[in-house]
Amino acid sequence: MASRRLRAFKRWMTSNHIEYSDALDLVELEDGSICVKSNCYLKEGDLVATIPKQACLTIRTSGAAAMIEAAGLDGCIGLCVAVMYERSLGSESPWAGYLQILPFSEPLPLLWTLDEVDSLLRGTELHKVWFRFTLLGFDGVVVCVVQTIKEDKELIHEDWKQYILPLVHSEEFTIDPNYFRVEDYFAAKSLVASRSFQIDDYLGFGMVPLADLFNHKTGAEDVHFTSAPSLDESDESAESVTDDENDCNDEEQIQTRQPQENVSSARSNDEGSSDGPNSECSEDVTGNPMVLEMILVKDVEAGTEVFNTYGSMGNAALLHRYGFTELDNPYDIVNIDLDLVVQWSSSLFSGRHRRSRLSLWRKLGHAGCVSQNSEYFEISFDGDPQLELLILLYIILLSEEDYMKLDLILATSRNDGESATAYLPKRGNFLLGEISEMSRETLLTNSVCEALLSLADMRESLYGTTSLEDDIESLKRSNCITERKLYHSLVLRISERHIIEKLRNYSEKSSKSVEGLHSRKRLKS
Numbered sequence: 001m002a003s004r005r006l007r008a009f010k011r012w013m014t015s016n017h018i019e020y021s022d023a024l025d026l027v028e029l030e031d032g033s034i035c036v037k038s039n040c041y042l043k044e045g046d047l048v049a050t051i052p053k054q055a056c057l058t059i060r061t062s063g064a065a066a067m068i069e070a071a072g073l074d075g076c077i078g079l080c081v082a083v084m085y086e087r088s089l090g091s092e093s094p095w096a097g098y099l100q101i102l103p104f105s106e107p108l109p110l111l112w113t114l115d116e117v118d119s120l121l122r123g124t125e126l127h128k129v130w131f132r133f134t135l136l137g138f139d140g141v142v143v144c145v146v147q148t149i150k151e152d153k154e155l156i157h158e159d160w161k162q163y164i165l166p167l168v169h170s171e172e173f174t175i176d177p178n179y180f181r182v183e184d185y186f187a188a189k190s191l192v193a194s195r196s197f198q199i200d201d202y203l204g205f206g207m208v209p210l211a212d213l214f215n216h217k218t219g220a221e222d223v224h225f226t227s228a229p230s231l232d233e234s235d236e237s238a239e240s241v242t243d244d245e246n247d248c249n250d251e252e253q254i255q256t257r258q259p260q261e262n263v264s265s266a267r268s269n270d271e272g273s274s275d276g277p278n279s280e281c282s283e284d285v286t287g288n289p290m291v292l293e294m295i296l297v298k299d300v301e302a303g304t305e306v307f308n309t310y311g312s313m314g315n316a317a318l319l320h321r322y323g324f325t326e327l328d329n330p331y332d333i334v335n336i337d338l339d340l341v342v343q344w345s346s347s348l349f350s351g352r353h354r355r356s357r358l359s360l361w362r363k364l365g366h367a368g369c370v371s372q373n374s375e376y377f378e379i380s381f382d383g384d385p386q387l388e389l390l391i392l393l394y395i396i397l398l399s400e401e402d403y404m405k406l407d408l409i410l411a412t413s414r415n416d417g418e419s420a421t422a423y424l425p426k427r428g429n430f431l432l433g434e435i436s437e438m439s440r441e442t443l444l445t446n447s448v449c450e451a452l453l454s455l456a457d458m459r460e461s462l463y464g465t466t467s468l469e470d471d472i473e474s475l476k477r478s479n480c481i482t483e484r485k486l487y488h489s490l491v492l493r494i495s496e497r498h499i500i501e502k503l504r505n506y507s508e509k510s511s512k513s514v515e516g517l518h519s520r521k522r523l524k525s
């Protein structure tokens with residue numbers, strides 16, 4: 001039996017010409033959230049819902065359209081104003097039946113207290129910890145925590161002051177200030193971040209009733225959301241919410257660094273990246289440019305949940321953007337900051353040594369991934385370190401003699417344009433040539449493997465004193481509904497720590513195979 005608010009939503013959908021298949025059930029869960037289930041076997045290609053674009057809440061369809069335009073607002077801020085404005089109208093809003101099924105806000109880390117961020121996300125990719133370094137020498141002092149989420153909160157607060165408060169104080173517009181408080185703005189931001197879709201060029205992105213009730217499943221979605229090309233567009237499908245052009249939010253400053261080839265930070269607009277409850281671009285069935293459609297992309301068993309995909313992203317990005325995580329998410333990664341490598345090398349070598357090796361690494365054309373002024377290396381879900389990290393460690397660990405030769409050769413080959421690889425240290429030849437995955441084996445000397453183990457320990461120590469086993473035990477005891485923040489932050493910590501564990505295994509295995517190779521060579525000779 002549908003709850004009262006679901007019945008009201010269904011009536012609202014009918015009066016707004018939103019149609020959906022009888023085979024779909026909207027199910028309200030005990031925490032008040034909603035998911036979509038099938039009540040019979042469904043076939044791939046079935047059209048399961050059509051949503052007129054006019055039923056979507058956007059900056060153009062909202063009653064606040066004139067105010068938003070007059071204030072020169074657009075993008076995410078404009079849509080937040082539209083959401084707050086329609087909420088302020090209560091039952092008078094044309095979207096009242098839709099708005100009443102939305103939560104006030106999504107529990108994104110951006111809305112957590114700084115204490116919660118600091119205690120629950122410590123060490124994770126969402127909790128950027130900066131170490132104080134100088135290029136002349138690491139002084140060993142950890143000075144600053146909760147950098148990015150705190151900064152983002154401040155930026156959003158600034159936006160509110162700069163763009164929303166003037167609307168409240170303006171004599172030109174009559175709006176109810178009780179719905180435009182800073183907490184209302186944060187709440188609207190969380191809804192826009194987690195449940196808006198790109199509709200088309202004219203309407204931009206907006207809140208799409210019904211489509212935003214489908215939950216996400218990584219790499220296993222059942223349904224796609226599509227938009228027929230509108231008359232003035234040639235090839236536009238419903239797309240992700242926060243591509244760069246939408247410039248959705250400053251909160252995206254938070255580092256949710258992901259594998260280069262698989263989407264990534266919330267700022268990414270790589271192809272294939274999809275940062276919203278979203279769809280892949282595909283042609284719609286009816287070709288009607290005025291409607292959005294939901295089409296099944298695979299057969300769905302009766303009685304199972306029907307999932308959409310919000311894109312291929314790791315748990316840090318999922319938690320940051322949507323407030324949840326998934327166990328065993330194959331898009332998870334852990335990053336090792338260049339700063340951590342510098343810290344490790346400072347414990348073994350002089351500042352001069354470190355600077356010269358880093359400089360040689362750069363002269364050879366290498367770099368880490370860069371995001372918001374920090375450089376880092378990725379450790380994949382399987383625990384494989386980024387090749388660039390191996391090269392850097394290899395160069396830092398080269399003997400002084402080999403380093404001098406390499407440096408000299410680099411200078412000479414630059415001067416006369418000729419390669420002098422004959423003079424290179426035997427194992428270092430490839431450093432001047434093309435570095436490929438083939439080079440991995442050569443790079444994995446015993447000392448590089450040891451360095452990886454040290455880096456794994458250093459990265460692990462950022463999580464504080466609780467062990468991985470403690471975290472696993474806490475996860476077993478935590479309730480994903482009543483202790484949502486704790487539960488999802490534990491999943492994030494555990495998934496990252498598993499990757500660090502895999503990095504250790506990788507290093508130990510590689511070190512053993514190097515030893516095996518040496519003993520075979522010794523036996524041969």
Ligand SMILES: C[S@@+](CC[C@H](N)C(=O)[O-])C[C@H]1O[C@@H](n2cnc3c(N)ncnc32)[C@H](O)[C@@H]1O
Pocket residue numbers: 032033034035106194195211212213214215216217277321322323324325
């Ligand atoms: C587009 S809405 C999906 C519908 C939502 N469940 C509702 O009650 O309206 C996105 C939000 O749903 C929740 N969600 C989506 N997929 C989820 C998943 N796989 N696990 C947990 N929560 C999920 C998150 O709170 C997310 O911010």
